[in-house]
Amino acid sequence: ENGVTLDAYPGDGPSPFARGDAGPVITLLGRVDPVKGLDLAVAALAVLRRRHPRAALVLAGPDRDGHGAVLRHQAAALGVTDGLHFTGLVVGERKAALLAQSDQLWLCSRMESFGNVVLEALAAGTPVVAVRSTPWAWLEQAGLGAHCEASAEAVARAAEALLTRYQSAEARATFATHAQAEVAQRFAWPAIAARMTRLYEAVASASPAPWSSRAPASVR
Numbered sequence: 512e513n514g515v516t517l518d519a520y521p522g523d524g525p526s527p528f529a530r531g532d533a534g535p536v537i538t539l540l541g542r543v544d545p546v547k548g549l550d551l552a553v554a555a556l557a558v559l560r561r562r563h564p565r566a567a568l569v570l571a572g573p574d575r576d577g578h579g580a581v582l583r584h585q586a587a588a589l590g591v592t593d594g595l596h597f598t599g600l601v602v603g604e605r606k607a608a609l610l611a612q613s614d615q616l617w618l619c620s621r622m623e624s625f626g627n628v629v630l631e632a633l634a635a636g637t638p639v640v641a642v643r644s645t646p647w648a649w650l651e652q653a654g655l656g657a658h659c660e661a662s663a664e665a666v667a668r669a670a671e672a673l674l675t676r677y678q679s680a681e682a683r684a685t686f687a688t689h690a691q692a693e694v695a696q697r698f699a700w701p702a703i704a705a706r707m708t709r710l711y712e713a714v715a716s717a718s719p720a721p722w723s724s725r726a727p728a729s730v731r
Contacts (some may be wrong), residue, residue, distance in 0.1 A: 512529045514700045515630035517691060522611020522635045526603035528596060530612060534565030535674055538613040538637075540606070540618075543574035543597070548619030549582055549659060550643065555617070557589040558667035563674070564720070571601040571609060588625050596632040610635035614677075615670055618645050619661065636687025638677060640669045654692045655686075 530536055538618070549570060554566040555609055561601060568591075570582070579597055586595040610616065616639045623645040626631050639656035641647035642665075652655035657669035669680035672683050677683045 512647040512698065513625050514625050514698050514703045515627065515634050515694060516701055517663060517695055519633050520607045520610065520629060520631060520634040522607050524608040526612045527598040527601050527605050527638050528567075528569050528609055528612075530567075533567050534563045535559075535614040535670075536567050536612070537615050537617055537670065538569045538571060538609060538632075539617050539619065540571045540601070540610070540631070540660060542572045542578070543578045543582070545578060547572075548621050548644075548661065549578070550585055551619045551642070551663060551666065552594065552617055553582055553585050553589065554663035555619075555666035555670070556586075556594055557591050558663050559670055560594060562671055565594075567596060567633070569596045569598060569609070569613065571598045571606070573600045606631070607635055610637050613637055615640055615656075615673055617666065617670070618642065618647065619660075619666065620645050630694055630698050633690040636683070636690055638673045638686060638690075640666055640673065642666065649697075655690050655693060662725055705729065 513695055520638055528536065539549060543549060552568060556566060558576050559566050582595065586592045610632050616628060616637055617641050618626050618629055618639065618641040626645050626647065629641060629647055633655055639650055640655065641656060642661035645659055648658045651658050657673065659665040659669045677686050707708055
């Protein structure tokens with residue numbers, strides 16, 4: 512597993528997205544690419560807007576192959592053009608602020624080996640909705656978000672449930688404390704280093720003899 516540095520996400524810097532008096536802000540962080548399932552996110556935004564007509568979907572990442580134009584066309588067809596926003600590549604304090612000031616992070620990838628953005632969002636105190644083509648069943652096990660079917664209705668339904676649960680500032684603050692504690696326990700680098708140490712110790716103790724004693728003389 513990968514890890515995250517918790518103190519890199521204080522979330523009090525300038526955000527690249529001006530929230531204003533808009534409705535809930537949903538962020539997807541990563542390159543603007545078909546594999547990231549952003550078309551699913553746009554479709555889910557259209558469903559979510561039935562209940563939250565001012566919801567905003569922020570796509571924070573570089574558009575390398577013009578996929579953004581495809582998404583803009585989709586948004587226009589669904590009538591949600593005003594809710595779709597592109598920030599380009601976001602890093603450092605601006606990324607931390609965007610995550611902290613978003614209501615949710617969505618991970619809609621068609622395939623994902625890990626997805627560090629999930630840890631970054633949780634470190635910033637933000638709930639996550641991830642689809643089942645990503646390896647994040649742990650979100651529901653830890654009470655930190657949803658791991659749902661990859662459909663617009665399912666993503667919007669999971670998002671609505673989280674928005675209802677964490678609509679107050681007090682509930683969001685409680686979530687942030689819980690999320691940061693869970694991430695620190697499992698995904699902070701000291702925790703990962705300790706697991707790796709235990710793994711190497713277990714392998715070494717299970718070995719019948721030192722490697723060098725079994726190696727060919729030519730490589731000793």
